[in-house]
Structure formats: C-alpha cells, structure tokens
Amino acid sequence: MTGSPLARWWRxxxxxxxxxxxxxxxxxxxxxxxxxxxxxxxxxxxxxxxxSAERDAVQQVALAQEAFDSxxxxxxxxxxxxxxxxxxxxxxxxxxxGRQVVFLPALGNERGNLVNQITVGIGAxxxxxxLQVAIRDDPENQQVVVVPVTLTGEEAPVTAVAVGSRLVLxxxxxxxxxxxxxxxxxQETLDLVRQLFLVAGLGLIALVAGLGWLATRMxxxxxxxxxxxxxxxxxxxxxxxxxxxxxxxxxxxxxxxxTMADSIQLQIRELRSLSQLQQRFVSDVSHELRTxxxxxxxxxxxxxxxxxxxxxxLARSAELLQQELDRxxxxxxxxxxxxxxxSGAVTLERHREDLVAVVEAAVDAVRTLADRLGSxxxxxxxxxxxEGVISVLxxxxxxxxxxxxxxxxxxxxxxxxxxxxxVAATEQVVAVSVRDRGIGLDEEQLARVFDRFWRADPSRxxxxxxxxxxxxxxxxxxxxxxGWLQVSSEPGQGACFRLVLxxGDAYVIAxxxxxxxxxxxxxxxxxxxxxxxxxALASREEQNxxx
Numbered sequence: 001m002t003g004s005p006l007a008r009w010w011r012x013x014x015x016x017x018x019x020x021x022x023x024x025x026x027x028x029x030x031x032x033x034x035x036x037x038x039x040x041x042x043x044x045x046x047x048x049x050x051x052s053a054e055r056d057a058v059q060q061v062a063l064a065q066e067a068f069d070s071x072x073x074x075x076x077x078x079x080x081x082x083x084x085x086x087x088x089x090x091x092x093x094x095x096x097x098g099r100q101v102v103f104l105p106a107l108g109n110e111r112g113n114l115v116n117q118i119t120v121g122i123g124a125x126x127x128x129x130x131l132q133v134a135i136r137d138d139p140e141n142q143q144v145v146v147v148p149v150t151l152t153g154e155e156a157p158v159t160a161v162a163v164g165s166r167l168v169l170x171x172x173x174x175x176x177x178x179x180x181x182x183x184x185x186x187q188e189t190l191d192l193v194r195q196l197f198l199v200a201g202l203g204l205i206a207l208v209a210g211l212g213w214l215a216t217r218m219x220x221x222x223x224x225x226x227x228x229x230x231x232x233x234x235x236x237x238x239x240x241x242x243x244x245x246x247x248x249x250x251x252x253x254x255x256x257x258x259t260m261a262d263s264i265q266l267q268i269r270e271l272r273s274l275s276q277l278q279q280r281f282v283s284d285v286s287h288e289l290r291t292x293x294x295x296x297x298x299x300x301x302x303x304x305x306x307x308x309x310x311x312x313x314l315a316r317s318a319e320l321l322q323q324e325l326d327r328x329x330x331x332x333x334x335x336x337x338x339x340x341x342x343s344g345a346v347t348l349e350r351h352r353e354d355l356v357a358v359v360e361a362a363v364d365a366v367r368t369l370a371d372r373l374g375s376x377x378x379x380x381x382x383x384x385x386x387e388g389v390i391s392v393l394x395x396x397x398x399x400x401x402x403x404x405x406x407x408x409x410x411x412x413x414x415x416x417x418x419x420x421x422x423v424a425a426t427e428q429v430v431a432v433s434v435r436d437r438g439i440g441l442d443e444e445q446l447a448r449v450f451d452r453f454w455r456a457d458p459s460r461x462x463x464x465x466x467x468x469x470x471x472x473x474x475x476x477x478x479x480x481x482x483g484w485l486q487v488s489s490e491p492g493q494g495a496c497f498r499l500v501l502x503x504g505d506a507y508v509i510a511x512x513x514x515x516x517x518x519x520x521x522x523x524x525x526x527x528x529x530x531x532x533x534x535x536a537l538a539s540r541e542e543q544n545x546x547x
Contacts, residue, residue, distance in 0.1 A: 015220050019212040026208035030201040041193055045186040049161050050144055053181040056099075057142060057163035060090050061177060068169050079172060083115050090179065091120035100151065100180035102127060106166065106173070107136045114172040122149050122180055131164050135176050139166035149180060159183050222250045226257055238265040293329060300325050331469075346480055348395045350505075355390045355399070355430055356381055359423055362403035366411060374416035375436075377407075383425035390425045393504050398477040402485070403432065405470040406497045410436035413495070428507040429500060433516070437494035441487075449487055450475045474499075482508060488516035 010017065064086045071082045083103060090101045100121030117124065126149045134143040143164040148157040160182045167175045225242060232240040241261060242254040304322040307315040363377050370377050384390045392399075410419050414436035422433040441449060448454050453468040471485075478485040482502050489495035498516045502509055 015213070015216045018216040019209055022212035023205055023209045026205055027201075030204050034197040034201055038190075038193060038197060042190055045183070045189060046146060046159075046161075049181065049183050049186055050146070053161040053163050053179070054142055054144060056181070057165060057179045060099075060179060061142075061165040061167065064090070064177060065167055068167060071170060079169065080115055083169070084118060087118045087120055100149070100160070100182065102176075102178040102180065104176055104178075106139075106176045107132050109173045109175070111171065111173040115169055115175065121152055126150065127162060127178060127180075131162060131178065132176055135164045135166055139174070149182070151182060158187060219250070222254065226254070229257070229261075233261060233264070238268065293325070297325050297329070346476075348398070348480060350393050350395050352391050352393055353396045355392045355394070355425075355432070356384060356388060356423055358396055358400055359403060359421060359432060362400050362407060363421060365404060366407045369408065370411055370419070373411050373414070375411055375414050376418045377421065378418060379421045379423070381423045383430075384423075390423060390430055391503070392430055392501060394481060394501060395477075399481070399499075399501075402474040402477050402499060403434075405474045406434040406499070409471065409497070410434050410438070410495070414438040417494070425503065428503055429509065429513075430503055431498055431500045431513075433496055433498045435494065435496040435518075440491045440493050440495055441489040442491050446487060446489055450485070484509060484513055486513065486516045488518045490518060493518065 067082055067086055068079075071079050087101045087103045090099055101119070102122065102124050103118040104124055105115075105117065126147075128145060128147060131143055131145050145162050145164075147160060147162055149160045149162075150157045160180050162178055162180045164176055164178045167177050169175055222242075229240045229242050238261070241258045244251050244254045244258070300318070300321050303310075303318040307318040310318065359379060363379060367377060381388065381390070407419070407421070415438040417437040419437075420433075420435040422431075422435070424431050424433075450471050452472045475485045478499055478501070484498075484500045486498045486500070487495060496516050496518050498513075500509060500513045
C-alpha cells in the first residue's frame with residue numbers, strides 16, 4: 001500500500017469509513033435542517049416585531065400630531081418645549097423595553113430651524129438616508145426598515161425596526177418622526193435557539209455516530225472473523241471454521257463460507273494424496289527401472305564393445321542402443337531428482353567453495369561439445385579477491401549441474417556463435433550469466449522455458465539428446481540455495497540465463513533481482529569495472545539493509 005499513514009489507516013478500516021461517512025452526512029443534514037429552521041424562526045420574529053412596531057408607531061404619531069396641533073402657533077419656545085416633551089415621553093427607559101426616537105426636519109423643509117433636531121438613544125446618522133427619501137416620496141404612509149444600530153452606552157450593534165412617519169408642526173412645517181424599536185429580546189431568543197440547535201445537533205451527531213458504530217459492529221465483527229479465519233486457511237490451517245449464529249444473512253454467509261472451506265479442504269487433501277501417489281509412482285518406477293536398466297546396459301556394453309565384429313548395420317544399431325541407454329539413464333536420474341524436489345526430500349551439502357573454479361570446471365566439461373559445434377567459450381570474472389577466488393557457501397555438485405545445463409543449452413541453441421560466461425560478485429551476492437547469440441526466445445517461449453519436458457523447438461535436432469528436465473532441475477537447485485535463476489531473450493539475439501546466489505547463509509535474497517540485461521555480458525570492459533547488473537544487485541542490497 002502506498003500513501004500517507006492516515007490514508008492507509010482510512011483505506012484499511014471499514015468501521016472508520018462507515019462511521020465517518022455517517023457522521024459527515026448526519027452533520028450535513030443537521031446543519032441544513034438547523035439553518036432552515038433558524039431562518040424561519042428569525043423571519044417570524046422579525047415579522048412579528050415589524051407588525052408590533054407599526055401598530056405602536058401609529059398610536060404614537062397620532063398622539064404627537066394631536067399635541068402639536070393644540071400648541072400655540074405664536075409661541076416658538078413653547079413649540080420647542082412641546083416637541084422635546086413628546087420625544088422624551090415616547091422614548092423608553094431601557095433598550096429592552098422602550099423606543100429610541102429621532103425627530104428631525106423633513107427633506108426640503110426650509111423652516112426647520114424653528115424646532116431643533118431631537119434624538120434619544122441613537123444618533124440620526126445611524127439611520128439610512130433612504131428612509132427620509134421614502135418618507136418624502138410617500139408622506140401619507142409609514143416607512144419601515146430593519147437596520148443594525150448601536151444604542152447609546154452599548155458597544156455591540158443590535159438589529160432594530162425603524163418606523164418613519166410625517167408630522168406637520170405649526171409654523172415649523174414638516175418634520176420626520178422615526179421610532180426605532182431595538183429587537184433585543186428577539187435577539188436573545190435567537191441566541192437561545194441557536195444554542196439549542198447547536199446542542200441538539202451535537203447530540204444528533206453523537207447519536208448517529210453511536211448508531212453507525214453499533215450497525216458497523218454488527219456487520220464488521222462477522223466480516224473480521226471471516227477475514228481472520230480465511231487468513232488461517234491461507235496459512236494451511238484447514239480445520240478453521242466460522243461460528244454460525246442465528247438464521248440471518250450473516251449466518252447464511254458463515255454457513256456458505258464453511259461449506260466452501262470444507263470443499264477446499266477436501267480438494268486439497270485429494271490433490272495432496274494424488275500428488276503423493278504421483279511422486280511415489282515416479283520414484284518407484286524410477287527405482288524399479290534401475291534393475292532392468294542395469295542388465296540391459298551390461299548387455300548393451302557387451303554389444304557395443306564387440307561392434308567392430310558386426311556387420312555395419314548391426315554395429316550402427318549397437319551404437320544407437322548405447323546412446324539411448326545413456327539417455328534413458330539420464331532421464332531416470334532426473335526423474336528421481338524431480339521427485340525429491342516435489343516431496344521436499346532434497347538435502348544440501350553446503351561448503352565454502354570457489355565459484356570461479358566451479359565455473360571453469362563446468363566450461364572445461366563442455367569444451368569438447370563446443371568445439372564440435374564451432375562455438376567459443378569465454379569466461380569473465382568481476383569482484384574476485386586478489387587470488388581470483390569468489391568464495392560461496394553452496395552445494396558444489398548441484399551448482400555444477402546448473403552451470404552444465406545452462407552451458408549445454410546455450411551451445412545447443414547458439415548456432416555455433418561465441419558463448420560468454422560472466423561471473424560477478426558483491427559482498428553478499430554472486431551472479432553467473434551464460435550468454436549465447438543464437439536463435440533466442442519469444443515472449444511465449446520465455447514464459448515456459450523452465451517448464452518440465454518443454455522444448456522451444458521439438459523438431460530441432462539435439463546433439464546431446466536432452467530430456468527436457470534440465471532447466472526445471474536447474475531452477476529448483478537455485479531455489480533450494482535461496483537464489484534465483486532468470487532469463488532474458490529476444491528472437492534472433494540469443495538468450496542470457498543468470499544464476500543469482502547469496503554468498504552466505506546470513507543473507508537472504510527476498511525479492512527477485514533486477515531483470516537480466518541481455519546486452520550487458522557481451523560489453524567490453526577494458527577498465528575492469530563491475531558490470532551494471534552487479535551494481536543493480538548491490539543497490540538492491542543497500543535497500544534491504546536500510547529496511
């Protein structure tokens with residue numbers, strides 16, 4: 001898995017994803033519902049406040065107009081006193097219980113200096129200019145606006161309903177009377193509603209989270225149990241089963257899972273039994289054939305040694321009989337070796353040996369075949385010590401067999417062209433590459449090159465009469481050493497087989513080595529530098545050490 005630890009935790013925890021998604025959706029729903037309800041309540045409170053303010057303003061304006069109409073028209077001082085008394089009487093004693101009043105000349109009133117502007121609670125500058133314009137355009141009706149105002153002695157603004165009306169004063173002309181009704185109680189009500197919504201929303205989220213946890217627990221516990229049992233089955237504990245509780249869908253899932261596990265266990269047992277029978281059959285047949293093969297070989301050797309006394313066609317038959325007996329004996333030996341690999345009965349006799357000497361011995365063993373086919377053999381060594389030794393803890397007999405198989409395979413398909421053997425080592429890993437320049441393999445052939453009894457071209461004449469088991473046994477020999485046998489090839493460009501082994505038992509090649517570079521082994525190396533393949537192996541070692 002890639003990504004941050006939080007992302008991996010999110011992807012790896014089904015319960016967390018379900019609960020988080022449920023809580024998020026619940027939060028979104030609660031927020032949407034709370035917002036709609038809050039707006040409805042706020043609009044209702046504002047509409048109620050506006051209606052109440054309009055009714056009260058009608059009464060106050062009527063009383064004020066009546067008072068002004070009864071005032072002595074010739075007494076300017078008395079007119080000012082009446083205006084001041086009326087404004088003071090309209091104003092409340094507190095922002096919560098009273099009105100705030102603004103009394104000022106109307107727009108276009110040229111005699112407005114007869115009566116002074118009077119304000120109680122707020123200043124005239126806090127009122128929007130559009131309010132007086134609306135009063136001037138429609139003086140017969142009340143003009144209402146809802147605006148935020150800052151009351152005298154207060155710091156925070158409060159929403160208020162401002163109701164403007166037209167008054168006519170004797171000799172002073174038209175004046176505007178604006179009654180401001182602060183919605184302090186309504187604001188407190190909205191604050192209380194907001195707090196209740198917040199508490200209710202948190203409670204709802206907690207409830208949704210609890211329900212999500214409970215629901216996911218009811219589902220994920222059986223799923224987690226099924227995952228644990230499936231892991232145990234994957235480890236080979238085939239007797240593990242899920243408990244079946246009730247008759248619901250999860251119980252049906254457990255029953256189906258157990259049925260599937262029973263079927264898999266039965267099939268695995270049958271396959272194991274069949275595999276054991278097959279291995280025993282191959283082993284028994286190989287052993288039983290040893291006795292008649294020994295007798296036939298003795299008779300064949302007598303005939304082969306006397307072939308000079310036979311006619312030509314009988315002498316040729318004796319030679320063919322001897323060759324087929326050799327091939328038959330090799331086949332029996334390889335079948336026995338394959339059966340040991342299949343049964344896990346292979347034992348290694350590992351010792352510290354010089355891999356360079358083993359490679360040179362394998363090359364010398366096939367040199368006669370190489371001369372007959374016209375191919376030259378070249379050995380390159382990188383990473384050895386001063387004495388030219390590369391010490392490896394290995395079973396020399398098996399590694400020699402691997403190298404002979406690779407060399408014979410390269411000679412058989414090398415078209416008489418040069419064969420390059422490259423030995424390269426680091427402190428922990430050693431690699432032996434066998435590079436031919438023959439017909440090569442396509443992708444389909446590469447996928448099957450290590451299959452048993454498979455040949456790239458069955459119709460192709462083989463010089464050594466191989467059995468088709470050599471590369472399969474070579475791969476198994478590499479595996480039991482904790483190593484890898486790899487191949488790369490292109491049609492017409494030849495093939496390169498690479499054997500990668502750990503140099504000691506303290507190092508493990510846990511991951512496949514880098515791909516085999518087809519062109520690397522045949523590159524000239526005048527400076528004695530280590531090939532790129534070895535540098536790649538060394539880089540892989542450093543990464544493993546860091547981990």
